[in-house]
Amino acid sequence: MQAYDIAVIGGGPAGMAAALAAWGQGIKRIIILERNNTLGGILNQCIHPGFGLQYFNKDLTGPEYAGEFMRRLNEAGIEYKVSTTVLNISADKVVTAVNSNDGLLHIEAKSIILAMGCRERAAGGIAMAGTRPAGVITAGTAQKMINLQGKHIGNRIVVLGSGDIGLIMARRLSLEGKEVLAVLEQYPYANGLSRNVVQCLEDYNIPLLLSHTVTEVIGQGRVSAVKIARVDQDLKPIAGSESIIECDTLLLSVGLIPENELSKKAKVALDQKTGGPLVNQDMQTDVEGIFACGNVVQVHDIVDFVTLEAEKAGQAAAAYIKEGIKSAHTFVVTAGDNVRFVVPQRLSASAEAGFFLRSAAALDEATIVVSCCGRELVSVKRAAVKPSEMESICLKKELLTDLPLNSEILVEIKGRCC
Amino acid sequence: MYDIVIIGAGVVGGFVARQLSRYRLKIALIEKHDDVCFETSRANSAIIHAGYNGHPGSIKAVLTKAANEDFHNVCAQLDVEFERLGALIIAVDDEGKQKILEKYAKGQQNGIKGLELLTGKQALAMEPNLNPRVIYAMYSPTVGVVNPWEFGLAACENAVDNGVELHLSTKVLDLKRQADGYYAVKTNKGEFIAKYVINCAGIYSDEINNLVAKPFFRIAPRRGEYFVLDKEARSFVNHVVFEARADDDVKGVIIIPTVHGNVLVGPSTQDDIDKDDVKTTAEHLQAVKRVAAQSMVNIPFDLTIRTFAGIRPRPQMGKLNQKTGEWEYGEDKVKDFILGEPEGVENFINCAGIKSPGLTCANEIGKYILHIIEEKEGANLIPNPDFSPCRRPLTRFSKRTDEEKASLIKENPAFGNVVCRCGEITEAEIVDVIQRNCGARSLDGVKRRAGTSLGRCQGGFCTPLVVEILERELKRGPEQITKDEAGSNIVTDTLL
Numbered sequence A: 001m002q003a004y005d006i007a008v009i010g011g012g013p014a015g016m017a018a019a020l021a022a023w024g025q026g027i028k029r030i031i032i033l034e035r036n037n038t039l040g041g042i043l044n045q046c047i048h049p050g051f052g053l054q055y056f057n058k059d060l061t062g063p064e065y066a067g068e069f070m071r072r073l074n075e076a077g078i079e080y081k082v083s084t085t086v087l088n089i090s091a092d093k094v095v096t097a098v099n100s101n102d103g104l105l106h107i108e109a110k111s112i113i114l115a116m117g118c119r120e121r122a123a124g125g126i127a128m129a130g131t132r133p134a135g136v137i138t139a140g141t142a143q144k145m146i147n148l149q150g151k152h153i154g155n156r157i158v159v160l161g162s163g164d165i166g167l168i169m170a171r172r173l174s175l176e177g178k179e180v181l182a183v184l185e186q187y188p189y190a191n192g193l194s195r196n197v198v199q200c201l202e203d204y205n206i207p208l209l210l211s212h213t214v215t216e217v218i219g220q221g222r223v224s225a226v227k228i229a230r231v232d233q234d235l236k237p238i239a240g241s242e243s244i245i246e247c248d249t250l251l252l253s254v255g256l257i258p259e260n261e262l263s264k265k266a267k268v269a270l271d272q273k274t275g276g277p278l279v280n281q282d283m284q285t286d287v288e289g290i291f292a293c294g295n296v297v298q299v300h301d302i303v304d305f306v307t308l309e310a311e312k313a314g315q316a317a318a319a320y321i322k323e324g325i326k327s328a329h330t331f332v333v334t335a336g337d338n339v340r341f342v343v344p345q346r347l348s349a350s351a352e353a354g355f356f357l358r359s360a361a362a363l364d365e366a367t368i369v370v371s372c373c374g375r376e377l378v379s380v381k382r383a384a385v386k387p388s389e390m391e392s393i394c395l396k397k398e399l400l401t402d403l404p405l406n407s408e409i410l411v412e413i414k415g416r417c418c
Numbered sequence B: 001m002y003d004i005v006i007i008g009a010g011v012v013g014g015f016v017a018r019q020l021s022r023y024r025l026k027i028a029l030i031e032k033h034d035d036v037c038f039e040t041s042r043a044n045s046a047i048i049h050a051g052y053n054g055h056p057g058s059i060k061a062v063l064t065k066a067a068n069e070d071f072h073n074v075c076a077q078l079d080v081e082f083e084r085l086g087a088l089i090i091a092v093d094d095e096g097k098q099k100i101l102e103k104y105a106k107g108q109q110n111g112i113k114g115l116e117l118l119t120g121k122q123a124l125a126m127e128p129n130l131n132p133r134v135i136y137a138m139y140s141p142t143v144g145v146v147n148p149w150e151f152g153l154a155a156c157e158n159a160v161d162n163g164v165e166l167h168l169s170t171k172v173l174d175l176k177r178q179a180d181g182y183y184a185v186k187t188n189k190g191e192f193i194a195k196y197v198i199n200c201a202g203i204y205s206d207e208i209n210n211l212v213a214k215p216f217f218r219i220a221p222r223r224g225e226y227f228v229l230d231k232e233a234r235s236f237v238n239h240v241v242f243e244a245r246a247d248d249d250v251k252g253v254i255i256i257p258t259v260h261g262n263v264l265v266g267p268s269t270q271d272d273i274d275k276d277d278v279k280t281t282a283e284h285l286q287a288v289k290r291v292a293a294q295s296m297v298n299i300p301f302d303l304t305i306r307t308f309a310g311i312r313p314r315p316q317m318g319k320l321n322q323k324t325g326e327w328e329y330g331e332d333k334v335k336d337f338i339l340g341e342p343e344g345v346e347n348f349i350n351c352a353g354i355k356s357p358g359l360t361c362a363n364e365i366g367k368y369i370l371h372i373i374e375e376k377e378g379a380n381l382i383p384n385p386d387f388s389p390c391r392r393p394l395t396r397f398s399k400r401t402d403e404e405k406a407s408l409i410k411e412n413p414a415f416g417n418v419v420c421r422c423g424e425i426t427e428a429e430i431v432d433v434i435q436r437n438c439g440a441r442s443l444d445g446v447k448r449r450a451g452t453s454l455g456r457c458q459g460g461f462c463t464p465l466v467v468e469i470l471e472r473e474l475k476r477g478p479e480q481i482t483k484d485e486a487g488s489n490i491v492t493d494t495l496l
């Protein structure tokens, strides 16, 4: 058994920033465990620009953004192990991991920071009919094969889902001389960031078919075509609207799911809506001393917010170790009208709280309102909100201190349906 | 020159080969696909039946009972995952209750142990998510679930370990009896001459039969479509749940907890399809949902991770119409397997029309065929001194204790490299299933042997890694690695 103050699970941007923040607070016995053969997480395969505009005030590629954190980690001398997969975390904070050199490791830590990121939703989740040939692949897997292994996954591509990865891959494949025939989205609006719709589709003349889905995969051996259809308001295919697109690849970009198998083993309570742990503003879960940050908590649009969230987790873990500060789950935060989810879902009274939330529908002239027992605490106005873009709002500490214990804090969005 | 040619390496051909390998015989197992167990034997309900459905006195009834009683032994020998979960057969109306009483009576006649009749309340106590309108049920404790493809693969591997020659990508095109009584088996890879031919060609067993015998039966393919639900759905159901009308012929959906911890819901029923048309359809998947709701409420279909379809090789027996000279086909009352030499054709042995419970019965069918050969050859048969009924066990890393894991990695560092995160499957296990006899040659070949990409990410994480391992172990370029069949390439070209 090896003993550490903090074990960080996952060496993506969240894990690295959390470790550095704890280090900055004087905690030196830290170890990061990462299953890939290098630190950096999903950023290593994101060779496009658009990272760091908020945090560094610079437009960086994914590897550049990650590289800066790797440099800082190495400078500080923080210990990490790559090619090391964590298999288990017990509720009493013993981490079990394996790699080829050390064999099986048992690591006991005073605090654990969960930073495992997220995974892609697979085709089955959308129960497509048809055959099951080669050539159906998730966008992130394709991105990894192209950008990290130098392997192409097809020549004539249809993309299902307008999530950011799908949009970015549509552009990437076009740049490689592949034909991207269309991007289909079942909702009447794009699911990715507006900037990606413009820069990845419009600039490359790739059609975006809203309110459309794939109803059948056709082909023996390899995909030879997909059948597509227009969908109604309930997302059901409309009979008679079907058509066939000949292609050899169906790229899926149908959503990301926080990766919480390990959190469950550690008995950390999860939020049904986000799929991630229930946390308070210190990013502490309901298990004392276990913190979580990054895409394992909620799927973020941009990495800069991941970094900021991770720094909070690292600082809080340090405070927990140094001062034994127990960060409470005093208030319950509820997602109200038009809010798909809100993080944090719990609050302690000890610090200000920054909320991240996603709207459940596209609204104009919107107001985000935080209230308690019918009393408005804070609100902000937005010209428009949409589900694809994360919103935020801050609640000052003073407003929290005089609330009755265990009261419910409601976060809702008012606005006009557009 | 062969003693025996077996046509078709499905679960039946595999177990026939395994049983025959007890003797020193030159045996060729011929399979048209690039891998064994590629048709019906890989897409079915995976249930090991108890034997209360078979027509009393039929071969099927006798073999099913024997197979069920011996099943854990066979699985121990072949290192195949098997669980005796027990089944509940439920009725929500009087017609269903009548069906259950018939099954119970048949079960008694067939000598099936442990069958119990239950009230609806008792059934609900055992299986809380049943349709609350359940009025009557039967409990069958000996019903089990197996890893279906592993079962057939293991038999083929064991047969090859014992000296059987496996010829993949080899399609039988014609079959002729020569003047010397031997058979000439014509394939795309040349001719095989053999004393005996055993027809284990599944849905194509009628076509093989017709090359040398009268067309006394035909296979009418019937498709069944399924949902596979995520492991999170596993706590929803504890037994295999049949609606009383759901046996292998009548419309009815089964809810099946699998050995992998997932849940299957299906099959649908669709006739008049092509024999190789294993697509799924929105219409029949919808029907599965509708019919399943009669058995259980609030089945978590939102946890679907994939769908698939299989083809039942449903036999119809023929009669020659003397007037027209044409064969006419219809459903047979006894619904038995077609086993043995057809009338007037010596040394050609059918294992045909093997629909459900063919998976259950495969090893017993193998023994049945072995007896036929023993009777014909008698003292000519010499025991195979190298025969073993066991295959070398797999090392299932995720099932080991921490101490065992540590020592495995010390022995072979590739156990320290976890490739499949959902199933915790290591590089060492993947390399092993590629290197074994009857080893994996494709992504799905690895999947079916090692269990990769069966989890909730459906290969999103491990596919790029498994492709790399296949390239290295098979010494092939990335463009030559397939998902399963020829033409199912994953990588189209490289950037380098």
Ligand SMILES: Cc1cc2nc3c(=O)[nH]c(=O)nc-3n(C[C@H](O)[C@H](O)[C@H](O)COP(=O)(O)OP(=O)(O)OC[C@H]3O[C@@H](n4cnc5c(N)ncnc54)[C@H](O)[C@@H]3O)c2cc1C
Pocket: A009, A010, A011, A012, A013, A014, A015, A033, A034, A035, A036, A040, A041, A042, A043, A046, A049, A050, A051, A052, A084, A085, A086, A087, A115, A116, A117, A118, A140, A143, A164, A165, A168, A259, A262, A293, A294, A295, A296, A300, A301, A302, A303, A304, A306
């Ligand atoms: C295709 C794509 C495009 C994007 N584009 C942009 C963009 O243009 N601009 C922008 O700002 N943001 C972008 N993002 C978002 C940003 O990259 C992510 O939000 C960020 O990488 C999330 O960081 P993370 O550390 O939480 O997760 P990850 O980067 O996923 O890191 C998690 C790490 O944990 C490891 N891990 C998981 N489980 C285990 C285990 N059991 N044992 C050991 N290690 C484990 C994983 O291997 C991984 O390295 C994009 C994301 C993607 C996927």
Ligand SMILES: Cc1cc2nc3c(=O)[nH]c(=O)nc-3n(C[C@H](O)[C@H](O)[C@H](O)COP(=O)(O)OP(=O)(O)OC[C@H]3O[C@@H](n4cnc5c(N)ncnc54)[C@H](O)[C@@H]3O)c2cc1C
Pocket: B007, B008, B009, B010, B011, B012, B013, B030, B031, B032, B033, B036, B037, B038, B039, B040, B041, B042, B043, B044, B045, B046, B047, B048, B049, B170, B171, B172, B173, B200, B201, B202, B203, B204, B223, B224, B267, B310, B311, B312, B313, B354, B355, B356, B357, B358, B359, B360, B361
């Ligand atoms: C939907 C469904 C559900 C089922 N559920 C169950 C169940 O729960 N329990 C149970 O016990 N049974 C079940 N069964 C039945 C069971 O799956 C079959 O009985 C069994 O798989 C049949 O095996 P087989 O080897 O005869 O056929 P197959 O697996 O079809 O094997 C035949 C092989 O012959 C090869 N072949 C054909 N023609 C040629 C040729 N010309 N040259 C070379 N090779 C050839 C084929 O490629 C194939 O590999 C189910 C079946 C279906 C379809």
